[in-house]
Amino acid sequence: MDHIFWNCGKIRPIWKEFLDWFNHGHDTHNSDIMSMLVAAWGYSFSSQVASYWKAGIINLIWAIWMQRNCCIFEDGKFEAKRILHSVKVAFREMDQNFSLSSMNNNCEDLIILRKIGIKGCASPPSDFINVYWWPPPNQWIKVNTDGSALGAPGKIVAGGDFRDNHSLVRGCFHVKGDLGYAFEAELLAVITAIQIAHHRNWYYLWVESDSTYIVSLLTTRSLTVPWRFLASWRRVIALLENFTLHITHIYREGNKAVDIMASNNMEEGWWPAEIEAIKDVVRLDISTHSHLRMIH
Structure with missing residues (x-):
C-alpha cells in the first residue's frame, strides 16, 4: 500500500503538489501513507477549506488507484497531471452541488481556495451580546x-x-x-x-x-x-x-x-x-x- 499510494517515485511529486495547494508540503517527509493520513485528519482548517482538504485526499487516493489500473489493464500511460486534474474536477463538482460552510476571512484561506480553483465563501461578521x-x-x-x-x-x-x-x-x-x-x-x-x-x-x-x-x-x-x-x-x-x-x-x-x-x-x-x-x-x-x- 505504501508503494502504490505514497512512496513510488511517480506518486510522491503528485502528493507534494497537492499538499502545496493547502500549504502542507512538509508532510511528504512522512515515511508511510497511514502516518500522513493520521496527521492530515488532525489539521485545523476553516470549515470550507477542511471540506476540500479531506475530500481532496480521498479523491487523490482514488485517482491514483484508477490511473494505476489503467496502466496495468488498458496499457494506458501514467499521467500525473490527469490525476491532479481529476481532483480539481471533483472540487468543482462539490462547489456546484453542495452548500459548504464558510472560510476564515484571511489571506491564507483565500490563497488555498484560489490554488484549487474555488471561490471563497466569506464568514459572516461576528455579532456580540452583553x-x-x-x-x-x-x-x-x-x-x-x-x-x-x-x-x-x-x-x-x-x-x-x-x-x-x-x-x-x-x-x-x-x-x-x-x-x-x-x-x-x-x-x-x-x-x-x-x-x-x-x-x-x-x-x-x-x-x-x-x-x-x-x-x-x-x-x-x-x-x-x-x-x-x-x-x-x-x-x-x-x-x-x-x-x-x-x-x-x-x-x-x-x-x-x-x-x-x-x-x-x-x-x-x-x-x-x-x-x-x-x-x-x-x-x-x-x-x-x-x-x-x-x-x-
Whole structure:
C-alpha cells in the first residue's frame, strides 16, 4: 500500500503538489501513507477549506488507484497531471452541488481556495451580546459555580462564590478531585456549593452555572450522573427539599469570578469573605459591568 499510494517515485511529486495547494508540503517527509493520513485528519482548517482538504485526499487516493489500473489493464500511460486534474474536477463538482460552510476571512484561506480553483465563501461578521451578573433579591444568596479538568481526563478542580443582595461576597471555595472530565468538575462544584449553603442555613438559594449540564440536572433532579458521584448527588437532591431554589444559566463571560476560583493554581479551602484573587471581577459585577460575548 505504501508503494502504490505514497512512496513510488511517480506518486510522491503528485502528493507534494497537492499538499502545496493547502500549504502542507512538509508532510511528504512522512515515511508511510497511514502516518500522513493520521496527521492530515488532525489539521485545523476553516470549515470550507477542511471540506476540500479531506475530500481532496480521498479523491487523490482514488485517482491514483484508477490511473494505476489503467496502466496495468488498458496499457494506458501514467499521467500525473490527469490525476491532479481529476481532483480539481471533483472540487468543482462539490462547489456546484453542495452548500459548504464558510472560510476564515484571511489571506491564507483565500490563497488555498484560489490554488484549487474555488471561490471563497466569506464568514459572516461576528455579532456580540452583553452578559451581566445580577445580584439576588433581598434575603437570598446567590452562588455561582464552575469546574475544570486539565486534560481529558485530568485533575478536576471546582470553585464557587456566594453573594448577597448587595453583591457582597459571603464566602467562596475551591475544592480538588481525582482524575475526571470537565462535566464532573462542574458537578463537584455544585455538590459542594449546596452542601455549604445547607450548613450555613442559606435556604433561599439562587444557583447559577455556565454549564447547561448542571442547570438541567438541578432543574429535573435527574440522577443521571457518574456513578462515583451518585451517592453524594442523592444526598444533595434530598437536601434540596429544604431550599427555595432558583436555577439559571450564565455564559462564561459573566462567570469570571468563579472561573478564577476553579483555576488549577488555587489552594483548596473555604474563605468566609472575598479574596484578593476575585476582587477586581467582583467590583465589575457590582457596577453591573457588561461582558461581551461573541456570537456568529
